[in-house]
Every structure is written in structure tokens, then in C-alpha cells.
Amino acid sequence: MATGGFSIYKGSDLIYDFSCSKCKENDFNAEAQHFCLECEHYLCDKCVKLHNGYHKKHNVYGRGDTEKWVVSSIDRCHQHGKELEVHCDDHQELCCSVCVALNHRLCNSISHLDNLAKGFLKKAEFKELAAKVDTMRSRLIELKKARTTVFNDSYKNIVAEIKALRNEIDTILDQIEKATVEQLDNMVGNLENDVKDDVDKCVMMNDQLKNLMEKINQMIGQCKETNAYIGCRIMTAKLTQANNLIGEVQRKSKEEIQFEADTTIESFLKSLNTLGLVEVKDYKDCMYQVVRSMQYNIKIKQDRRLCSIAGICELSSGLIVIADFSNCKVKLLNNTFQVIDHCDLSAPPFAMCHIAASEVAVAVDDNKKAHKVQFIKVSQRGGLKKVRKFTTDHLCISIAYHQDQLYVGSKTALYQYTMDGDVVKKIYENMAGDVTVARCDVSPDGERIYVLNFDKHKLISLDKCGQELAYSQLHSLSGLCVSLSGHVYVCSVASNTVLQVDSESTKKLAKVASETDGINEPWSLEFIDSTSSLVVGGYDNDNIVVLQLEKI
Known part of the structure; x- marks a missing residue:
């Protein structure tokens, strides 16, 4: 000193x-x-x-x-x-x-930071920082809530089952019931310690993001560009830490506690120590089935053609954004799936992905000269607004987002872009067909990139470097989505079905929905985790289908 x-x-x-x-x-x-x-x-x-x-x-x-x-x-x-x-x-x-x-x-x-920070307050990276922090904090809060309540329902159901069985036999079960409930309590206590650790990490990370963002906001009015740039860099690193934390927690197996009653308990009652086996069940690739199917009309008076829904996204607010290919529009739906606003595009939208709390990126292409990514956000007044765009030198027919990176497909190749439209690299290419990269999506932890090969009827999973890991052979695939829990869904336009595929993309787990559920030439999918619903958009169809799902 x-x-x-x-x-x-x-x-x-x-x-x-x-x-x-x-x-x-x-x-x-x-x-x-x-x-x-x-x-x-x-x-x-x-x-x-x-x-x-x-x-x-x-x-x-x-x-x-x-x-x-x-x-x-x-x-x-x-x-x-x-x-x-x-x-x-x-x-x-x-x-x-x-x-x-x-x-x-x-x-x-x-x-030098002074050089890097020149004009930084006007750049999209800084302007979008608050929205990214809000999105990350929302995800942390949702994760905290999910991890806090994960065992509550299972615990209540098992205790009720234990007590119902207990009431059917005589008073000799007093000690056995006590031993069984103690076994359950001990197991839940052990599991809750792991949950509490995850919750504490989420709370700490949430507080850090909040406090750091408050400091950065204070600098905006003072026009401290260098400090703003430094704050943004630190916040970007902190967001990466937060995203890694979310990935770490989400990669943990989805566990439930099960109780398996012994059907021969009455004849062997005096020789038993507990009423049954309490165990943790792993739901890493749990399957879903439809319990209710509903259809909603999304046609508006300005539409000149039947709607063809090429993309569906749920915003953090619960609003739904859909991309209407046939009418060159993006439409905003409320939580009852009614159209409340729309905006026109210069060319058809082929795909769409959610990038921030109230913003989506749309792959727009006319198969001629207009190849671009259009960013659209919901304004504070609740309407759709085109905010910025960037063009590419290749077709734009599919798009996905993960950690400030966009993945754009061009029929035969997949490219990685920054949010400012700079090409990072060509991740994957397959020239053995006309449409080998028809759709794309990314796993929640970013470790797998999923690609639909339309010509070869394959769902392919890639690593972050674009190397093929595995694939499943499925006929006439047309749509793809990956839920926040990592479950993979595809749809087939030829068979009018929605399928669930394992996270490794090696096999079909279940046929989730078919024509009897209202599926007709499906083209796009979006899983709503908060309600366990699957929204399906079709080609030349003015209705979207909302499937209410439950675990099998």
C-alpha cells in the first residue's frame, strides 16, 4: 500500500x-x-x-x-x-x-474495461440483464417451491393407507403401526435434509442476484458505464452459477416415497415387524397419460387462411405466445387460451423459443432472401411488440435457446449464435437429405441438443459439441419439445400422435395422445410444467389442443 x-x-x-x-x-x-x-x-x-x-x-x-x-x-x-x-x-x-x-x-x-464499456448502456446485453435476472430468480423460486413440497403428497397418501389398513385388524397392530410410521418418518427426514440444502442454495443465490441487480440499477442513473459493464460481467457469471445450480438440482432424480402393502399381512401378522415396505421410487423418465383434452379456437378476423401453428411458448407470466405460419403472425393468448393481441411478420414464422421472462425469438424465413431471427416481447401494457432482429446467410426454420445462446437450424445444419446475432460456430451438419435439421431443442442442463431429422425419421440427441450420442427411429416426426423436467415429447404429422421419448432419445416411452384426443396434423408442442399440460398446434387447423396429463 x-x-x-x-x-x-x-x-x-x-x-x-x-x-x-x-x-x-x-x-x-x-x-x-x-x-x-x-x-x-x-x-x-x-x-x-x-x-x-x-x-x-x-x-x-x-x-x-x-x-x-x-x-x-x-x-x-x-x-x-x-x-x-x-x-x-x-x-x-x-x-x-x-x-x-x-x-x-x-x-x-x-x-481494457474502459474500451469495452464504451456505449455499453445502450447494448442489448445490458438492457436485457434485468429481465434475465427476473427469469432466473423466478426459476429459483419455482425450484425452491417444488423441492419443498416434493414429498408432501406422497407422505400424506402413505400415512392414510397405513391407517386404513391398521383399522381393519385388531389392537395387536399398535406396536407394528408405530414402527412403520417411524420408518417412514426417518426416510422422509433424510430426504428432507437433501431438499433443505437445495432450498437454502436457491434462497442464497436468489438474494445474491437481487442485491447485485439493485447495485447495477443504481449505476444506470449515474451513467457509470465502466461500473455498469463490470456489474454486468459479474452478474453474467453469477447467472451462470445460478443456472448451474438449477441444472445440478434438476439433474437429481425425481423421487417419490412408495408404500407397498403386504397382501398376506393378516395370516402372517404376528411374524411381521412393519406393515409394508417404504421405498423411494425414481421418476427420472416417468411416463404421462391424457386425463382430459380440450380445444381452443385461435383464429382472428384478420386471418385470411387456416391457421398453422409452427411454435408455442409459455411466458413466465403464464401467457402463451404462438407463431401462425400461414397468416405470418405471432399471437398472444391469455391463461384461458383466448387471443388477446397479435403482431404481423414480414415472412412466415417457422419456429419460436422462449428467451426471457416476457420475450421470445422467432425464426422467420421466406425461403428466398429473408432469413432472420425476430425478437418479440410483451409490453407492460400487455401487447406484443417487435423489438429487434438479426439476419443470417442461411435458412431459419428451427430455433432453441439456452444460457444466452441461440441455436438456429437451416434444414441441413445447426448454428450457435449470440443474442446479438454473431455466429459462434456451426455445431452440426448433415447433408444426407433435404431436411435433416427440421426442429431443435435443448435439455434444461444444456448437456443435450435434440434434432429432428425429417428425411430419415429420426430424433437425434447431440452433445454440446454437436457429436451424435443416440437416436430413435420414429415415423414422420413434425414437432419437438423438452419440458423443464427434462421429459422429451415429439409429434407425428402422419399418424396424428404425440409421443413421449426417453431423455437419452433411444426409445419411445409412451403414446401420449392420438386422434381420439383431438390431435390432427400436429406441428408444434409446448409442455406447461405448472399445470402438467401439453399444448399442441396443428397444420391448417384453427384449433389448438390442450392435453391435461398425469403420471402413469
């Missing part, structure tokens, strides 16, 4: 671990001896007197509390306490001078 405290010369090259923020604004160089938490300013002995005169109630920390300076400062390296100055492009890390000296001396590309 430098000493001396203050330099009277402008542009002094003395290096301090913390420099006075107010002096720096006037091109003076002074060592900070204090830090104001509310202002987030470093202050020398002279400036702190002026500050305290104006802000008597602010929390000001001295040199004895420097650990609080670093924690409170978004522009400081949390490891070394020094100001963040550069970005290592090789490692994608924000660095202070000590970081560079210790860990990044041999790196090829180091960029």
Missing part, C-alpha cells in the same frame, strides 16, 4: 490500493482513507470532512474496515481488493493488476 496520502499534482503516477473518488474526478491523485457505503465513494481525509458535512447519516468505514470496502464495491477485485481494470479474453475473467501479474501474464488477449 502506498503512503503519503495525497498528491497535489494532477496526473500524479503514485499508485494507491484505493484512490479518493472525488479527487480522481478532478484529476488529482489521493489515497483513500475512508469508504461511504451509500455513495460507494472512496474518500481521502480532506474529502471525507466535506462528505460528512452533507451526509451525516451515511455509513462511512475507515481503514480498519477495508474488508467491507471490497465487499461493497462492485468495481473491486474480491480476491485482491484492487480496482478492476482489464478483461482477460482468454479466460473470460475480470482482472485487477495483481490478477494479471499472478495469473494472466502469458494470456494472448487482454482488453
Whole structure:
């Protein structure tokens, strides 16, 4: 740490671990001896007197509390306490001078933050940050709720079954019932410890996202572009951590507690220690069946043709967005599946994916020159609004989203794009046919990418690098979706069926729905996790089908 405290010369090259923020604004160089938490300013002995005169109630920390300076400062390296100055492009890390000296001396590309941050407040990456944080926090809250209540229903049902069986036999079962319930309680207690750990992690991550976003929002009004850029980088890393946490929890097996009664219990009652076997059942690839089918008309007076629904997305608010290929429209449905707004497109929409709390990306193509991805969001007034777009040099007939990356299919290849429209790489290509990449989707953890090969009647699963892992042979596949729980659904336009496929994409698990459930030339699917419903859109059909599902 430098000493001396203050330099009277402008542009002094003395290096301090913390420099006075107010002096720096006037091109003076002074060592900070204090830090104001509310202002987030470093202050020398002279400036702190002026500050305290104006802000008597602010929390000001001295040199004895420097650990609080670093924690409170978004522009400081949390490891070394020094100001963040550069970005290592090789490692994608924000660095202070000590970081560079210790860990990044041999790196090829180091960029100054001041240069990277120019105009950053106007870029889509920063403008979309709040929505991404809201989406991630919503997912964390939903995950916390799901993990908290996962065993409640099973537990209640099993206890009721135990008591019903207990009432059919005599009082000799008093001790046996007690032993059985204790066995169940012990198992649930062990499982709840795992659930509590997941819940605590979700709560902590949610709080961190909230607090960091509040700091970033404070900077917007102050036009601190460099700090905003740093905050965004840190938030992006934190979002990755949050997404990894969600993936880690979601990859855990979906467990339920089961009770299997012993049907011979009456004759062997005195030789038994419990009323039955309590066990945990793994529902990694649990199957679903239709319990109710409903149809809703989505035609509006502006439509000139029969509707053909090429894409369906549920927003975080519960609203549904559908892409009408035949009428070149995107339509907004309320939670009763009534059309409440629409917007026109310049060419037919081939596919659509959900990218943020209230925003979707649509693959738009006229099979000639118009190849583009159009972003559409629901405004605060509840209407659809086209916000931005980017064009490609290839066809756009399928699209999926995962962790700020778009996956766009072009009939025979799958490309990875940034949200700004920059090509990252060509992930997969299959030239052995006219339409070998008809649809695509990504697993919740991002480890698998699913592709429909229309020509060869295959559902193919790829790894993140585009290598084929497995496939299943299914006839005339036309639609594909992956639920938040990782369940994979496809539909067949030839057989008018909806199928559930295992997450490895190696075999068919079940025929979920058919013509008797209202399925007619299905083209698109969306699974609504909150209601266990499957929404199916068809070709040349003014009705969508909503299938209420339950576990088999």
C-alpha cells in the first residue's frame, strides 16, 4: 500500500490500493482513507470532512474496515481488493493488476474495461440483464417451491393407507403401526435434509442476484458505464452459477416415497415387524397419460387462411405466445387460451423459443432472401411488440435457446449464435437429405441438443459439441419439445400422435395422445410444467389442443 496520502499534482503516477473518488474526478491523485457505503465513494481525509458535512447519516468505514470496502464495491477485485481494470479474453475473467501479474501474464488477449464499456448502456446485453435476472430468480423460486413440497403428497397418501389398513385388524397392530410410521418418518427426514440444502442454495443465490441487480440499477442513473459493464460481467457469471445450480438440482432424480402393502399381512401378522415396505421410487423418465383434452379456437378476423401453428411458448407470466405460419403472425393468448393481441411478420414464422421472462425469438424465413431471427416481447401494457432482429446467410426454420445462446437450424445444419446475432460456430451438419435439421431443442442442463431429422425419421440427441450420442427411429416426426423436467415429447404429422421419448432419445416411452384426443396434423408442442399440460398446434387447423396429463 502506498503512503503519503495525497498528491497535489494532477496526473500524479503514485499508485494507491484505493484512490479518493472525488479527487480522481478532478484529476488529482489521493489515497483513500475512508469508504461511504451509500455513495460507494472512496474518500481521502480532506474529502471525507466535506462528505460528512452533507451526509451525516451515511455509513462511512475507515481503514480498519477495508474488508467491507471490497465487499461493497462492485468495481473491486474480491480476491485482491484492487480496482478492476482489464478483461482477460482468454479466460473470460475480470482482472485487477495483481490478477494479471499472478495469473494472466502469458494470456494472448487482454482488453481494457474502459474500451469495452464504451456505449455499453445502450447494448442489448445490458438492457436485457434485468429481465434475465427476473427469469432466473423466478426459476429459483419455482425450484425452491417444488423441492419443498416434493414429498408432501406422497407422505400424506402413505400415512392414510397405513391407517386404513391398521383399522381393519385388531389392537395387536399398535406396536407394528408405530414402527412403520417411524420408518417412514426417518426416510422422509433424510430426504428432507437433501431438499433443505437445495432450498437454502436457491434462497442464497436468489438474494445474491437481487442485491447485485439493485447495485447495477443504481449505476444506470449515474451513467457509470465502466461500473455498469463490470456489474454486468459479474452478474453474467453469477447467472451462470445460478443456472448451474438449477441444472445440478434438476439433474437429481425425481423421487417419490412408495408404500407397498403386504397382501398376506393378516395370516402372517404376528411374524411381521412393519406393515409394508417404504421405498423411494425414481421418476427420472416417468411416463404421462391424457386425463382430459380440450380445444381452443385461435383464429382472428384478420386471418385470411387456416391457421398453422409452427411454435408455442409459455411466458413466465403464464401467457402463451404462438407463431401462425400461414397468416405470418405471432399471437398472444391469455391463461384461458383466448387471443388477446397479435403482431404481423414480414415472412412466415417457422419456429419460436422462449428467451426471457416476457420475450421470445422467432425464426422467420421466406425461403428466398429473408432469413432472420425476430425478437418479440410483451409490453407492460400487455401487447406484443417487435423489438429487434438479426439476419443470417442461411435458412431459419428451427430455433432453441439456452444460457444466452441461440441455436438456429437451416434444414441441413445447426448454428450457435449470440443474442446479438454473431455466429459462434456451426455445431452440426448433415447433408444426407433435404431436411435433416427440421426442429431443435435443448435439455434444461444444456448437456443435450435434440434434432429432428425429417428425411430419415429420426430424433437425434447431440452433445454440446454437436457429436451424435443416440437416436430413435420414429415415423414422420413434425414437432419437438423438452419440458423443464427434462421429459422429451415429439409429434407425428402422419399418424396424428404425440409421443413421449426417453431423455437419452433411444426409445419411445409412451403414446401420449392420438386422434381420439383431438390431435390432427400436429406441428408444434409446448409442455406447461405448472399445470402438467401439453399444448399442441396443428397444420391448417384453427384449433389448438390442450392435453391435461398425469403420471402413469
